[in-house]
Amino acid sequence: MFSSSPPPSGPLEKLFQYIDLHQDEFVQTLKEWVAIESNSVQPVLHFRQELSRMMAVATDKLQCLGAAVDSVDLGSQQLPNGQSLPLPPIILAELGNDPKKPTVCFYGHLDVQPAQQSDGWLTDPHTLTEVGGKLYGRGATDNKGPVLAWINAVSTFRALEQDLPVNIKFILEGMEEAGSVALEELVTKEKHRFFSSVDYIVISDNLWISRTKPALTYGTRGNSYFMVEVKCRDQDFHSGTFGGILNEPMAELIALLDSLVDSTGHILIPGIYDQVAPLTEEEKKTYETIDLDLEEYQNSSQVEKFLYGTKEEILMHLWRYPSLSIHGIEGAFDKPGTKTVIPGRVVGKFSIRLVPHMNVSVVEKQVKQHLEAVFSKRNSSNQMSVSLALGLQPWITNINDNQYLAAKAAIKTVFGIEPDMIQDGSTIPIARIFQDIIQKSVMMLPLGAVDDGEHSQNEKINRWNYIEGSKLFAAFFLELAKLHE
Amino acid sequence: MFSSSPPPSGPLEKLFQYIDLHQDEFVQTLKEWVAIESNSVQPVLHFRQELSRMMAVATDKLQCLGAAVDSVDLGSQQLPNGQSLPLPPIILAELGNDPKKPTVCFYGHLDVQPAQQSDGWLTDPHTLTEVGGKLYGRGATDNKGPVLAWINAVSTFRALEQDLPVNIKFILEGMEEAGSVALEELVTKEKHRFFSSVDYIVISDNLWISRTKPALTYGTRGNSYFMVEVKCRDQDFHSGTFGGILNEPMAELIALLDSLVDSTGHILIPGIYDQVAPLTEEEKKTYETIDLDLEEYQNSSQVEKFLYGTKEEILMHLWRYPSLSIHGIEGAFDKPGTKTVIPGRVVGKFSIRLVPHMNVSVVEKQVKQHLEAVFSKRNSSNQMSVSLALGLQPWITNINDNQYLAAKAAIKTVFGIEPDMIQDGSTIPIARIFQDIIQKSVMMLPLGAVDDGEHSQNEKINRWNYIEGSKLFAAFFLELAKLHE
Structure with a gap:
């Protein structure tokens, strides 16, 4: 003390x-x-x-x-x-x-x-x-x-x-x-x-x-929470009886979700970083003085390795840069075991934490345009829709x-x-x-x-x-x- | 009659x-x-x-x-x-x-x-x-x-x-x-x-x-059912408190699953088609005589469009070619609503329907090699493991x-x-x-x-x-x- x-x-x-x-x-x-x-x-x-x-x-x-x-x-x-x-x-x-x-x-x-x-x-x-x-x-x-x-x-x-x-x-x-x-x-x-x-x-x-x-x-940070639905029909299919001839909604949803963020945590939605406040030298210095023991933080988090190796980068990526997390999928098989189902309709859930000067409406537009562009390239006969479930500045x-x-x-x-x-x-x-x-x-x-x-x-x-x-x-x-x- | x-x-x-x-x-x-x-x-x-x-x-x-x-x-x-x-x-x-x-x-x-x-x-x-x-x-x-x-x-x-x-x-x-x-x-x-x-x-x-x-x-067809697990830690994370600094297991699993099959239904695992019996002219003819009303089949399936437009292609892709279906994910958020979770450990489930002369053990090896190769390119600090849950020739x-x-x-x-x-x-x-x-x-x-x-x-x-x-x-x-x- x-x-x-x-x-x-x-x-x-x-x-x-x-x-x-x-x-x-x-x-x-x-x-x-x-x-x-x-x-x-x-x-x-x-x-x-x-x-x-x-x-x-x-x-x-x-x-x-x-x-x-x-x-x-x-x-x-x-x-x-x-x-x-x-x-x-x-x-x-x-x-x-x-x-x-x-x-x-x-x-x-x-x-x-x-x-x-x-x-x-x-x-x-x-x-x-x-x-x-x-x-x-x-x-x-x-x-x-x-x-x-x-x-x-x-x-x-x-x-x-x-x-x-x-x-x-x-x-x-x-x-x-x-x-x-x-x-x-x-x-x-x-x-x-x-x-x-x-x-x-x-x-x-x-x-x-x-x-x-x-x-x-x-x-x-604010938050914008999105639902993306891909639907072939309301009922599920048997993967033996239909596997091979369907545009499977899960594969399509997986492709959509995979287009959002890369392995370094960088968000791939075009324009998403445009509104993020530029980092000034003055602001940068504020992170250096903050009392964070990185090793202790990592140990108490039980995380083997973070995406970044310095205190300053960690703090900036938690506070002043947006992040995208994929939370889960509704409508697919989520229980233990080996069900051989082709889900007929699935909803992917992800959210983007927002930072100054990002705006929920602009982000909503960017996300929708991006996912629609990715989906249209697939020439799919399924229906896709994106909605903003929660928008907090x-x-x-x-x-x-x-x-x-x-x-x-x-x-x-x-x-x-x-x-x-x-x-x-x-x-x-x-x-x-x-x-x-x-x-x-x-x-x-x-x-x-x-x-x-x-x-x-x-x-x-x-x-x-x-x-x-x-x-x-x-x-x-x-x-x-x-x-x- | x-x-x-x-x-x-x-x-x-x-x-x-x-x-x-x-x-x-x-x-x-x-x-x-x-x-x-x-x-x-x-x-x-x-x-x-x-x-x-x-x-x-x-x-x-x-x-x-x-x-x-x-x-x-x-x-x-x-x-x-x-x-x-x-x-x-x-x-x-x-x-x-x-x-x-x-x-x-x-x-x-x-x-x-x-x-x-x-x-x-x-x-x-x-x-x-x-x-x-x-x-x-x-x-x-x-x-x-x-x-x-x-x-x-x-x-x-x-x-x-x-x-x-x-x-x-x-x-x-x-x-x-x-x-x-x-x-x-x-x-x-x-x-x-x-x-x-x-x-x-x-x-x-x-x-x-x-x-x-x-x-x-x-x-x-036979079936080989796989589980692929990506784990950061056993507990989940809050996406506000950790979003931006983690190699998130869901994003990694999504990338792994997205490497399996393309939008035409073609399986992307190297070598997977090598063992599939070649199609002979004689076999090809057998599909022509089969009594399948494609339009009726499509209507009764409530599917807007199949991946293939002819009876013969449909039958071959249901019977004599392998197919890959992604069934779901265990450990992620699967309920209605907007939970802001970063799942700490997720298990993806997919299966490949096997046809002559594919062999469960060979397919298992190919799947594991492929996923390990995709994962190793990500330089991730998470743990990944693949297991065969079910293998039926x-x-x-x-x-x-x-x-x-x-x-x-x-x-x-x-x-x-x-x-x-x-x-x-x-x-x-x-x-x-x-x-x-x-x-x-x-x-x-x-x-x-x-x-x-x-x-x-x-x-x-x-x-x-x-x-x-x-x-x-x-x-x-x-x-x-x-x-x-």
Whole structure:
């Protein structure tokens, strides 16, 4: 672990002291929140009741801080099987509305992935348990710990009767792990009311790339997911009775899929790289400073060899270049054994991760044109069709924006180090949704370490990350206010 | 329907008259046999009991003819779920052992595919129902009708107190639709006992290629079924977190599968056509005379266009050329929806139908060498392995063999026409098993028409095919004896 930097002076000193002195209380609150099994993934009434209880506990907590809380009832959800289940409310809360201060809205979620000790947990997943400075429990890092760190920061100002340097808002949901049901609608609806005064949105729902070095995330890749269908007829054929006289749909689909990407990972669709932002020397340098131990990364991934041999190439191909993955085929024989079938109709599935400044519609056109060209060369009597099943734009933000500068300064103050400026190769729609709808600056400010194991067994947050993270948010409020002076 | 040829004279005249006069009795017996739901496909005690009852009824019938019947108990079968179910016996029967006469052994099976009226049958599948000369019922053509036609032929000689011109043997099983459990072992065991005196084996378990013109089958394609695995690691990856830096197993497998066959159906594995028997002018001519209405065939197959435009090419590519079909992929995403997975380990499945004089071991070697060469060019860090999951040699026999000459002559007598000399594109292991183990001449002599619908709803045998088929077997006995005089 890093040793903290020299103790700050002035208001910060008192804040940090308070947080250090009250850290066991903060851990105790996290323990109480982890004890609520707010599982949104399994659509069962019991868990929905636990989710409602979780949101009520959070409402109480925010009200104790003096926040005005609006617990927005979302009614119920109709499941595909016809069953109806209540949805947990979304919490909209605000604390302070001084027009001279900037307003920061914190997004977080209080639902969790399922967890049972029998899944392979070393401790009860719903009893926060500290072992060697690690706080094990479901939701500890994803996302109850970071939500509470923000609340800890606010409550420290209140306890010390220090003026909050920023107006604070919260949007806390309970269905994030189940696809953020009803969130986008609510954000759209509240754009000109709750969000009208918001200047900054902070999300703390991802991880550092290192076990010890803090990070700021400024981009996530988008995704365009395609289905390509080749059909001869609806029924399958027997490969003895028809093999040799058919344009077999599987062979055609295989040829189409094989035209997409080469053995070096290069995408073969004409024009696909045209819109990719050119790499500047300045950007290139940012990858060199990032704390990634390539050997450790490779070992923990259980991959014998990556396509690239340097840290910089690896990071660029995960973050700033598109990638194409073939996920599978629907309609073919997928079970163990030796079925002698000629599938009559098959659907191939692949997706392209999108990076700035790629655009879903342009990529859709390029993919369709390419596959149609490949297919037409085959002179096939089968029918081929391509469709875009999912289109999510990449998200990137300006790292010279005020809140990034404030966060960097706060990290420097708390951790004594410049953060890794990172992106995320996967698609986190929430950042892009806020940016598109509210059209305000969005920042992803993670608190957890790379080995926190969100979604897996033995999820944890380090006590150090949780407590220093609370300090970080407090310092961030002050830094942000400074930039608005 | 064809009109029968001029009535024969001599012993045949009486035999044919008897069969015509007693046809309703023969249909009645078929009705009794169809009423027994001898389903071997569903491993349920009730059906196994019905199977045993079916074998007992057949044993009685053969004993009434004067045959010595050995009902060979096969004990029970252990299912993968641990359950144990009794197996129906295999019937070995013989009638006559005159060393001066040739001995013909008839192979047939008395089990059936499952059938329920709710599957889309117009009549109760277990109540043989005649509509417009068609006898509808499960097992009517596959294979109870042909078994009874053989028995009808024998019983006609007995009823008329005519000397049987050949020694007759039967091997009747009850597990054909479930993979002929225990048959090969029994044939091997009985090679030097029951089968030692057998000169000819006749199988009547396939169909004509026409609705009206009889056929003799002299070959079936073999099959070599391959699994090709590409593995990076056992677990899957998230395509956001790893897409762009991996040699993805799916892309590699797709490339391997795409190297197997081109858009014209031509197999690209080096050397694969080297062993294919050259096409002689004589053989070429045989395809011209075959009764296949290409347009009707295409319509009934619901295929817009075949790879070939002439009857001759179609038949040759189904029967005398190899074909390669890709069946599917195990381990990839095969469900509806948009899972963003990079499968960590995938297994592609394809098979090559084999024709004379291809050999499973040579093909195995060629396939492995080819795929290893394609894979090694990719410089991949993944592991690739190819295995042969199933290897069945093609079967072909000499159409100038005595029993083919006798069958041709008998067809000419009964139907007044030369038969279509046909092969079957699919793999029927039983012919090859008998030929390999017993090393005697095997003939496939079908009685049913192309539209009999074996294995589907509304399976039927035409009364005409059943009754003329009974005459055909009687005439065949006499013709075969003549060749041995």
